Amino acid sequence: IRDNADVSQSFEEAFNKDFDVYVVATMSSGKSTLINAMLGQDLLPAANEATTATIARITDNPSMSQRFAAQRVTNDHRVAEYSDDVSLEVLQAWNNLHDTMRIDIEGKIHAIQDRDSVRLVLTDTPGPNNSQDEKHQIKTMSFIQDSQRNPLILYVLNASQLGTNDDKNLLGLVAETMRKGGKQSKDRFIFVINKMDVFDPEKGEDLPSVLARVRKYLIENGIFNPLIYPVSANLTRLLRKPQHLHSRKERGELNSMMDMFGEEPSMNLLQYMPITERVKRNLQDKRLPEIVLSSGLPAVEAMIVRMRRLLKETIGGASPIVAGVLVSH
Numbered sequence: 001i002r003d004n005a006d007v008s009q010s011f012e013e014a015f016n017k018d019f020d021v022y023v024v025a026t027m028s029s030g031k032s033t034l035i036n037a038m039l040g041q042d043l044l045p046a047a048n049e050a051t052t053a054t055i056a057r058i059t060d061n062p063s064m065s066q067r068f069a070a071q072r073v074t075n076d077h078r079v080a081e082y083s084d085d086v087s088l089e090v091l092q093a094w095n096n097l098h099d100t101m102r103i104d105i106e107g108k109i110h111a112i113q114d115r116d117s118v119r120l121v122l123t124d125t126p127g128p129n130n131s132q133d134e135k136h137q138i139k140t141m142s143f144i145q146d147s148q149r150n151p152l153i154l155y156v157l158n159a160s161q162l163g164t165n166d167d168k169n170l171l172g173l174v175a176e177t178m179r180k181g182g183k184q185s186k187d188r189f190i191f192v193i194n195k196m197d198v199f200d201p202e203k204g205e206d207l208p209s210v211l212a213r214v215r216k217y218l219i220e221n222g223i224f225n226p227l228i229y230p231v232s233a234n235l236t237r238l239l240r241k242p243q244h245l246h247s248r249k250e251r252g253e254l255n256s257m258m259d260m261f262g263e264e265p266s267m268n269l270l271q272y273m274p275i276t277e278r279v280k281r282n283l284q285d286k287r288l289p290e291i292v293l294s295s296g297l298p299a300v301e302a303m304i305v306r307m308r309r310l311l312k313e314t315i316g317g318a319s320p321i322v323a324g325v326l327v328s329h
Contacts, residue, residue: 018059018121019308022143025125025156026166030233034156034194035124037237037297040110042245043068044124045092054095055102055139056124060109068107070094075101110240111301118308123151144173152188152307159193159210162217175222188307191218192229192300197257201266211272229303230269231296235261239292261294269296279306 025031032046035058044056058068070086071079072094083090086105094100112120125143144153155174157167178189193214199205211228218226238246238254246254261267270293275283279302288298 020151029156031156034233038111058105058122171221197232235295236297268294
């Protein structure tokens with residue numbers, strides 16, 4: 001059994017040279033599905049309710065290929081529990097304990113293949129409308145305005161439920177942060193619509209029209225010229241998840257999405273991506289299956305890697321970066 005002080009120190013050391021990505025969202029946005037897709041493993045609880053009651057911080061460690069280690073930190077900053085091979089069930093139990101302040105997780109993040117001295121850390125923040133704790137909104141706001149760690153913020157929205165008061169409040173704060181940060185900060189806000197698989201072109205649901213509605217919504221909330229990235233995190237997640245672990249429901253979902261994305265040219269989400277030529281070349285070099293590229297998320301991940309490198313090369317992490325991710329569920 002590892003000493004609590006040693007465990008805490010090892011985790012803190014892992015976070016000293018980090019490229020921070022904070023994932024922010026209101027309830028039922030699907031951000032846990034998005035993070036699980038990036039991890040390549042169903043690790044975080046995902047459901048149709050506000051499941052994130054605490055902060056979960058995931059740091060990339062390429063030496064841990066098949067497992068994730070985790071520790072539960074209580075409100076008095078004490079490491080209460082540790083697991084060197086944590087499961088979704090354990091994390092769900094820790095998440096529901098009233099004295100849990102933060103869960104630190106360490107393991108190999110599937111989305112990051114090109115690694116350097118700057119480690120990626122994904123932080124799953126509490127939903128601001130989570131009924132378990134009214135302090136969540138204040139905490140989420142503080143993440144968006146964090147000028148000390150200068151994080152990249154993935155703002156997750158439910159594209160089929162645009163216009164909720166919770167989203168309007170958070171988007172107002174994002175717009176204010178973008179204005180204060182100037183052009184450099186504004187250019188690094190990325191808005192991604194996830195779960196594009198809920199739209200069916202055969203039923204007259206035109207994807208460019210969907211994206212136009214999202215763009216209009218963002219402009220109405222003070223966010224101008226947004227870079228919009230449509231993705232299906234659930235498709236990416238299921239493609240990366242080993243087939244023998246798929247449930248019956250997941251097998252049906254995957255088959256349906258593969259048929260739609262494979263047969264309908266307009267469902268190739270890569271064509272709507274405002275990505276650079278360098279990122280396009282990097283994606284081509286990976287030789288990913290066409291269906292994986294069509295899901296959209298690999299392009300977002302490639303942009304995150306690119307922005308991390310630019311941050312390291314040009315400003316050394318001195319300027320805040322905020323990115324918005326819109327997820328349809």
